[in-house]
Amino acid sequence: MVALELVNQPNKRRQASEQVSELTTNRLSVYLRCLNELDAAGVQAISSQALAEQFHLNAAQIRKDLAYFGEFGVRGVGYYVKDLRRHLRQILGLDRHLRVVIMGAGNLGLALADYPGFRQEGFEIAALFDVANEKIGHESRGGVPIYDIKDLKRLARRDRFDIAVIAVPAPHAQPVVDTVVEAGIKAVLNFSPGTLKVPAEVKLKSVDLTVSLESLSFYLAQGEESG
Amino acid sequence: MVALELVNQPNKRRQASEQVSELTTNRLSVYLRCLNELDAAGVQAISSQALAEQFHLNAAQIRKDLAYFGEFGVRGVGYYVKDLRRHLRQILGLDRHLRVVIMGAGNLGLALADYPGFRQEGFEIAALFDVANEKIGHESRGGVPIYDIKDLKRLARRDRFDIAVIAVPAPHAQPVVDTVVEAGIKAVLNFSPGTLKVPAEVKLKSVDLTVSLESLSFYLAQGEESG
Structure with a gap:
């Protein structure tokens, strides 16, 4: 990727x-x-x-x-x-305690919330945010609470959030990122396809899961040509 | 990543x-x-x-x-x-039709099965495999069927599977990869933490989701030093 x-x-x-x-x-x-x-x-x-x-x-x-x-x-x-x-x-700045929020409590958001590698390196997954009433108030299998996205700004004032991970469907990604920026979060990791706009003082990193599959596809195509 | x-x-x-x-x-x-x-x-x-x-x-x-x-x-x-x-x-070999199977129908496996980017580039997510009886026979929200991992070898003989994605917890990753290799699949995309062993003729690519977060952590640490 x-x-x-x-x-x-x-x-x-x-x-x-x-x-x-x-x-x-x-x-x-x-x-x-x-x-x-x-x-x-x-x-x-x-x-x-x-x-x-x-x-x-x-x-x-x-x-x-x-x-x-x-x-x-x-x-x-x-x-x-x-x-x-x-x-x-x-x-790498991992000697500090970095608090991460995940926007979107779908399969991807829930998978990321409980991804063991994050905790091992000292990232704290502080919260998930979603719009679906049936999810809000519950938590991930690993115990990360799911809040209403409307409460992000308020919670960000109370607790420090360092990084926001975007795990919502593509059509909702830009408005969700805008909300994250308004809440004062300065670093964004985006899993949603397509490009997003953020102000210059916010660092955006996009992860495209398709790139890894394409690298394997290239390998398989080369194998067929020569095999 | x-x-x-x-x-x-x-x-x-x-x-x-x-x-x-x-x-x-x-x-x-x-x-x-x-x-x-x-x-x-x-x-x-x-x-x-x-x-x-x-x-x-x-x-x-x-x-x-x-x-x-x-x-x-x-x-x-x-x-x-x-x-x-x-x-x-x-x-990139995307002019052919590549069939992908996902090992593990947890949150990560289900998220990957329905990830829109894969389909857009012509990858077909052919099947999910799991060991849990309550999942086998069902399908992902996007309609990818979930099979018993015991049936991988049999199904791989009937249908061609080009790439296997490993989305199982770390302790199960190596035995699952061994099963994938036995089924004759030549390309593996691994989302599980830790290193896996495959024979030389199989191409393994590991994706570590922590790397992206650490790049943002580095950025935030630099900002604090100079700010």
Whole structure:
């Protein structure tokens, strides 16, 4: 999957993030996932070469990506797993507690609310929002409460919401995003097809699930041509 | 979102696909999405520059990516939208009819089964598979039938299944993938966290939904540092 929009920087002062592409942060996320696995397996240190081999990554790319943020490697040792994991979490802003709301309590919204990966990295799925009376007042299987979308602004004043995930059908996506922006939320992850408009100070990232299937389709088509 | 594993080529004869990275096919998918919108809006031709501006892409990258597959641009015109769209669909293997099965009829599986983007690009969601008796025999809201996972092998012999999507909880993912491989399916899209093992002749692509949230987290962290 790929975001349709790359990082757009509304603030000229953000020197660091201006030079770091979304592809780099995506790779840092992948490295963090690998380090989580290594840490869980009790591995204490690993070289960039071994990290690359074990997880099918590129060792030179790993060294380059990490060097940009500081001196994390130790000569003759490689990287200390726990240390590098802590640094990566810091770089990605995961050392803070980020509160996420999900707009739309359909199958996709409910699946995302209970997606185990989010919690593991410290995201708190604070609430689901919907318009359907039969859903409002209930909760997801994992215990995320479902509120009336009309209450978003009020709840956003009381509790801090950092990120809104858009999981409503395409025709409702733009009005829902407008409501999210009015509520003062500055980062939006969109699962709805089609492009959405947000003001410059809001960061929008769109996820298109079709892209992954098409990459497999390309692979299958190549196989048939040569097979 | 980013795949944890890049394209691995089990077949040395696949010269074309060996030189095309997954990042390139992801970009082709994004171009196709843009051309779909332009076509729907009645646009007949567009320059790489205008395409880049309208969709926040890189014009030089567009020209480079497309030039790899042939001469699609026309001097003084740019690209004919319908033509380029047809070519891209061909390159991505979308001119064939691909049949997809989804393993797991929980919230995620049901959301994917009815995801409108898949159908739009010509993927047929042929079936859902689950182990829960109360689900088997029913269908998704969009009409995709839910079968017993025990029947996968038998049904795969009768109907052709091209791609299997894994949407089961992490502890069940590996045995379910093994069943998919035994049924002769050669391409797997995995939404379950953690790494999965498949034989070399099967193409596995993993989607990690956490990566997108982390990219937004990075953006928010940068904003706080400089703000």
